[in-house]
Amino acid sequence: MSTTTVRPGDKTYQVRRGDTLSEIAERYKTTSAKLAKANNLSNPNHILAGQKLIVPAKANASDGFERPTAKPATKPAAKPSTAASGTANRAVSSVKDDDGRRFSTSRDGTPMYRQGDSQWGGRRLGTSSSLAAAGCAMTATAMAISKISGKVINPGELDAFLDKNRGYSGNALIWGKAAQMAGMGATKAAWNFNTINKQLDVGRPVVIGVNHKPGSNGGANGTDHWITLTGRGREGGKNVYYANDPATGKQITLRQQGSQLLGGKYNTTGELVTFSGGRAKPGTGGAAPSKPATPSKPAPKPATSLKGMTLPAGDLERGKSGAAVKQLQSALVKLGHMTAAEMRTGPGVFGPRTEDALKEFQKKHGVPSTGYYGPLTRAAMKKMGAKVGGTAPTAPTNPTTPGSTKGGVTLSQLKSIMPHLSDARARQTLPHLNKAMAEAKINTPKRQAAFIAQLAHESGEFRYFEELASGRAYEGRRDLGNIHPGDGVRYKGRGPIQLTGRSNYRAAGRALGIDLEGNPKRAADVDVGFRTAAWFWNSRNLNSYADAGNFREVTRRINGGYNGLASRQAYYSRALNVLT
Template sequence: MSVHTVRRGDTLSALAKQYNTTVDKLAKANNIKDVNTIAVGQKLKLPDSFERPSTSGPSKGGGDNFQQAPASSSGRAGPARDDDGRQFPTSADGTPIFKQGDAQWGGRSLGTGSSISAAGCAMTSTAMAMSKITGKVINPGELDAHLDKTGGYAGNGLIWGQAAKMGGLGASKPGWSMDTINKQIDAGRPVVIGVDYKAGSNGGSNGTDHWVAVTRREGNTYFANDPATGKEISLKLQGGKLVGGPSNYKSTGELVTFSGGNPKPGTAPAGGGSTPAPAPAPTKPSGSAVKGLDLPGGDLEKGAKGAAVKQLQTALVKLGHMTQAEMNTGPGVFGPKTEAALKEFQAAHGVPNTGYYGPKTRAAFDKLGADVGGTQGTGGSSGPGPVTGPGNEPGAKGGVSLAQLRKIMPNLSQAKAEQYLPHLNKAMAEAGINTPKRQAAFLAQLAHESGEFRYMEEIASGAAYEGRKDLGNTQPGDGVRFKGRGPIQITGRANYRAAGKALGIDLENNPKRASDPDVGFRTAAWYWNSRNLNQYADSGNFKELTRRINGGYNGLADRQKYYQRALDVLT
C-alpha cells in the first residue's frame, strides 16, 4: 500500500480523482470520520486499487480539455522542498512542478515588462529542468531574481545560458532531434521544448507560443511539466512532432538541452535534493564549428538588417546559441532572438553580455578561427555591391552638387572640391546615403574628421595605436602602418582588413591606398554602413550617430555645426 503526504490545497475529493479511487475508500483506509478535514503533512494510505491517477484532468482556465499524465507504475515521487521549506508536487520522475501563475512569483516583472504569470513559461520550464538535473530545487522566483541581477533577459526573452549558470549548468539549442531528446530524458535530464497552441500561429510571432519541460517517456508517449497549468501532461509522437496536452500543443522544433550537473539524475528522492555528480562534457558544439566562417568586421546591434546580420546568425546557430528555426523567422534581421543568442555567446566567452556586436565580440569569434571581416561583412541590406546599405529607396535624391559641397565646407578649395566630388557622390550612391538627412549627417561627420577633406591621412604618426588588440594591431609596427586614413579616418589592421574585403581591395597589404580619394570615400561609406548609421540619420539622432563613430562625443559642437549647415543647404 502506497502513501500520499497531504499538501496545502489537497482535498479527499481531489485526491480520489488523482488516484482513481473514491472518497469512501480513502476515508476507510485512513479511518477518517470527517471527510472534509485532513491536515497538511498527514500521511494517507492509498487503497491498492489506486495504481494510476485519473486520465481526465481538470480544464485549463479557458475550458480547453486536456489529459493529465498518468504516474509510472511505481507511483509518483514525493514532494520537492525549496530553501524556504515550501513543498511542490513532482512529476512521476521526481521533477518539481511549478506553475508560472503561482502567487509567490507570478506577479514578478519579467525582463522589461509583463510578468512571470503572463509570459514566464520559458523561465518556469527552465527552473523545473534545472531543479531535476542539479538535485536542488530552484523555483521560478529565485531564478527570475538571478536573471535580473545578471542581465539574463533580452527584452522579455530568456537568455538560456545565463539562466543555466544559476545551477552551474550550460545550455544549448541543438536542432530538433527525437534522438537527442530521448538520450537526455532517458538519463533523467529534462529538456525544454517550444510548442504552438494558437490556431494558425505556425511558431508564433516570437517563434513559439509556449514552453514546457519534457521529463520522461513511455513508448511514443512523452510526459511534460506544463507551467501554464501546473500539471504533468502527456504528448504523443506524431510525424516527428510532439502533440497533445492543453489546447492541442504542437512542438515547433525549438529545443533546449542542459549540460553539466548530474549526468544521470534518475528519479529524485522525495522531499529533497541530492549532491550533484561531476559534470559530463558539455553538449554545445565546439568553437571549431565556425572556423573559417565569414563574419562581419563592423559593429551590429538590435535593429540592424542585411547580409552581415545573417552571417552573425549563421555563426550563432553553428555554435548552438540559436536554432535554425529561430533564424528562419527573421534571417538577416537583428531582433530579440538574435540579441539573446549573442548575449549568451558573449557570456560564454568572457565578453560583457551587452547584445552589441563590437570589437570584443569580434575578437572572441576571431579566437575561434572565424574569418572576421569576411567578404559580406557589411551592415547593409541586399542590393548591388558590398557597400549597399539599408533603405536604399529607388528614386531617392542623388549626389550633392559642387556648389552645395562648398557651401557645407566653405574652406574646401574649388580644385579639391572638383577632385573629390565624383568619388564622394559615387560612394554615397553605393552606400544608399541618398536622402538629404543621410547626406547631411555623412558630410558633417566627414567634414569634422578630415578638416573639410584637408587631411586624408592622420597627422600623428599612429604610434599611439601600437599593440591595440581591440583594433587588430597584433604585429610590430601596426600602429603606424594602420593609422587613420580616408575622410573618416579608419584605423587599425582589423578595420583595414574588413574594409578591404568588403570593397575587393587588399588594404591590409596596401594600407596607404585608404588615403587615395577613389578608395578613401568608399572606406568611409563602408564604415558608415558596417555600423548601420543610416538608421540614425533617418531618425535625426545625430548625437547617437556621433557616439557610434567617435566612441564618445568629442567635437560634438563642431559636428553639429556642419550638420545644421548641411541640412540648410540640402533641404
C-alpha cells in the first residue's frame, strides 16, 4: 500500500461529494497529474468523499504547486458602485467556507461574492459562457441561499453542483435546482413589496432582476442582470433597499420609486425569486454598522373583509382607467396587497403595480394569477363581503390593444405563416386556435403574430402536441412540481406550447375547469391544448411584451432562455407580414 508524507507548509483538502480531481487542481492552480503524483493516486478518476488529499506548499518549486489565496487574484474595484451610499457599502463581518477562505459580508451577514472572482470566474456556465461573463443569477443565488441556510456555498461550488444535476437550461439557471444544494426550494413570485418586505424583515434575502443596458437580453423591458436584496431601511425620509451586486462583489443602495427600485445604473424589471426552507429567521451576521438606517414602520395589519365596499361589475385589465379602477385599487389597499402611497401614484389608472397587487390577491384566493379582473376575481371578492355592481370601467386614453381584430386568423393566413402545415390539420386546429386567442384577448396583429410564432416553433407547425422524448429528464424536478415517482413521464410536454410539469398541469386545469392533473393526456387534445397555451401566455403577461414588440422577451419567458430564437423570429416576421 502506497503512502504519502505531509511536509511542513503542505495543506490538506478533504474531498467533498461530487468533487473531481481536475476541479480540485483548478482551485489550487495546478494540474490533476501533479496532484495525483503528490498523493500516489494510481487512478486519478477514483477519489472518495471524505478522502484527504495533500496539496504541497508553494515552496515545492519542482512540482509547481501554489497554495490558494484567501483573496481574489484580481483587484476589486477601488470605489463602490455609484448606486451605493453611506454605510451600505461596508463589509461588517466575514464568513469562511470549508476550504478556509474568508468572504466579507454585507451588514446583514450575507456573503458578498463577485461573479468574476479568480477562483471561479473562468468556470464554464451552462453551455456557452463563463461565470465571469454571465454568472450573475447563479452568484446572486449563492449569496441568498448561503445566508438563509447558514451554509457558506460559494459560486464555484454551486456551479459544480448545477453541472452535475442538470441545473441549467442552456445558460439559464433553474432556480429550484440551485436552491436544492442548500436543501431549499425556490419560487419565481409576482413582484410585490409586501412579499419582499416579509422576506427581508426576517433576514431572508431575495434575488431580483434589474436592467442596466438597453438592448441587452431583452432590452429596456428585460432583465439583463440579477442582484440579491438583503435588507431595507429609510434614508433622507425615503424607503431604501440594500443589495449585494455580483458584478462588483459589493453592497449597493436602491431607492423606491413607485413600484420600482432605482439605484445608479440599475432599475428593477419586476422579476423576483424567493426561497423556502432553511432557517425560518436567519437574522443578521457580524457587528451592526455604526449608523444603521432607521427601519420603516410596519404596514398596518391588512383587513380580512371587504364588507361595505362596492366593486365594478365589468372586467378590468392593465391600461384601463377611471372610477372603476379606483374602486378596485381601494379594495387591494384595504386587503394589504398595495399601499395607499402606491395607489396615490396613479389613482384610477390600472398600471403594473395594480396588476401585481391583483395577481397577489388572486394567488392567495385560488384564482388564476393573471392580473385580469374578471368573473372569478369578482366572485372571490364577493365572498369577502364586497358588493359587486359599481361603476363601469372607462377606456384608457391610449388603449393597450390598438387595432383590435375580431374573428381571429383565416385559414389562408394560418397556412401562409406555417408553410408546412397540411390543409387537413389546419382546418382541424384553426377553430380551437381562434377560440383560445379570443378567450385570452390575443386580439391584435402583434399579439397574434407573437403567439402563433411561438406555437409554430414549439409544436412543429401543430404536428406535435406531445413531446417526443419520454419525459424522464423531468423526473424529480421539484421546480416543476414533479414530487412523485413517474411525474416526469406523466407530466411531459403537451399541447402546442408544451405544457410541462405537475404544477403547471394543476394550475392550468384549475383555471380552465379541467382536471389536467388527474388526466394529463387531455392537454394533448386540440380543444384543450390551445386553451392551456393561452392560459400559459396570460399567466406570464405576454400580451404586454407582444404589444411592445419585444419578441425576444416573449421567447425568454416561454423558454427560460433563447433556444430556437432564429426559428421563432422567422415565424414571427412571416406572421407580422401576413397579419398587418
